[in-house]
Amino acid sequence: MKSLKTRSSILAMTAIMVLLTSACGKAETTTSGSTTESKPATSTAAADVKKPTEPVKVIWWHSMSGELGKAVDKLVADFNGSQKNVQVEAVFQGTYDESINKMKASMDTKSGPSLIQVYEIGSRFMIDSKAITPVQKFVDADKFDLSQLEENILNYYKVDGKLNSMPFNTSNPILYYNKDMFKAAGLDPEKPPTTYEEIANASKALSKDGKSGSSFAIYGWFMEQFFANQGVEFLNNGNGRTAAATEALVNNDAGVKTLTWWKEMVDSKTSANLGRKTDDTKKAFLAGQIAMTLDSTASLRGIVSGAEGKFQVGTGPLPKPSDAKEGGVVVGGASLYILNNKSEAEQQGAWEFIKFLTNPQTQAWWNVNTGYFPITKKAYDEQIIKDNLTKYPQFQTAIDQLHKTKANTATQGAVMGVFPEARQIVETAIEEALTGKKAPKEALDNAAKSITEKIGAYNKTVK
Missing domain, CATH: 3.40.190.10 (Periplasmic binding protein-like II)
Known part of the structure; x- marks a missing residue:
């Protein structure tokens, strides 16, 4: 019995030592x-x-x-x-x-x-x-x-x-433009337009020989970004951040001003309406059919590579009205x-x-x-990022735009439980305005009402 107890003690001490050793790893x-x-x-x-x-x-x-x-x-x-x-x-x-x-x-x-x-x-x-x-x-x-x-x-x-x-x-989204088309139109290829007014003027100068000065896909994300860049909230209650959102604000002055600017360019045929698919607009840009477009920063390498041997790609920040409040982009x-x-x-x-x-x-x-x-x-x-920026200097635009963004509830971005549906509703409103079915204010009023109703229905399901 004594040897059995001694052996048990030795085993117990060994187990403790193993645990202590493993804990130090x-x-x-x-x-x-x-x-x-x-x-x-x-x-x-x-x-x-x-x-x-x-x-x-x-x-x-x-x-x-x-x-x-x-x-x-x-x-x-x-x-x-x-x-x-x-x-x-x-x-x-x-x-x-x-x-x-x-x-x-x-x-x-x-x-x-x-x-x-x-x-x-x-x-x-x-x-x-x-x-x-x-x-x-x-x-x-x-x-x-x-x-x-x-x-x-x-x-x-x-x-x-x-x-x-x-x-x-x-x-986040940035402006992509064709530097060669800028040169041909007498515009400075190193100075991209940054305001709604400058985009409209550049689009007019670039629209010739069957080519359009610009084209922006009908994408709800772009409208959300245009709001943030003006320092304006998309939803009430601090964009749904100080309290649950109960109302969409897409029909406010920032929205109407943006959609009116967009529609006027389409109506004057200086900007092409190519529909909702961003890929369609991207293909037209790479084919040299349009001079300016908006797209995600994640598309940058593909766009620059796709234009290689055809034209030089320039990048600029997301445009905003010249009198806009301080804002920035939403990630x-x-x-x-x-x-x-x-x-x-x-x-x-x-x-x-x-x-x-x-x-x-x-x-x-x-x-x-x-x-x-x-x-x-x-x-x-890291060196690989430094090397990448040397190869794709256009990405510096995206970095600068992110870092210059002023942190507030507008640039934090809206939050609501029905966001996927809301984005589709906004895209329908943009489409109705650009095709002349409804005036910008009417289209956005209807969108705001519809989104608000959906928010209300959703909020009732949340305890």
């Missing part, structure tokens, strides 16, 4: 390929996930297809290869709309993801769904320094001072939400992956390979 994150080494703050995946015998599995639903999908797979492979405690599985779920609808269907089951990419206009729904653990919880617990990230990107995803999700793919794109119906270990694992995505090296690689903004300020110190 440090996790080091290293990304492969284009992404260089990074060492996030001591990984809480090691401490909080408690070294399971099997790695914690995090299912990530995303909507990145094609080349963007390949970039996502690379990020996941780099993270998974950097440590052994958390393994992320990326699953493409179709468009943003398709993905969020699948999430809604899975909310009462365990079949959904641990982490999901949701477009910015789904933000209010995600908060109201009560299905998320706000990222702020992990930020606070980990003492994660948010000041290292871009304020004007974080602002969109903050409601009541709390960060609900982590920005992932971020863009577009999507962010990452952690779902609360998963275990603490899975949620913590998702947070570890999010932290990996925010390191400067990862963000630099993401920017160069996708065109989306880096959300981490120090990413601009």
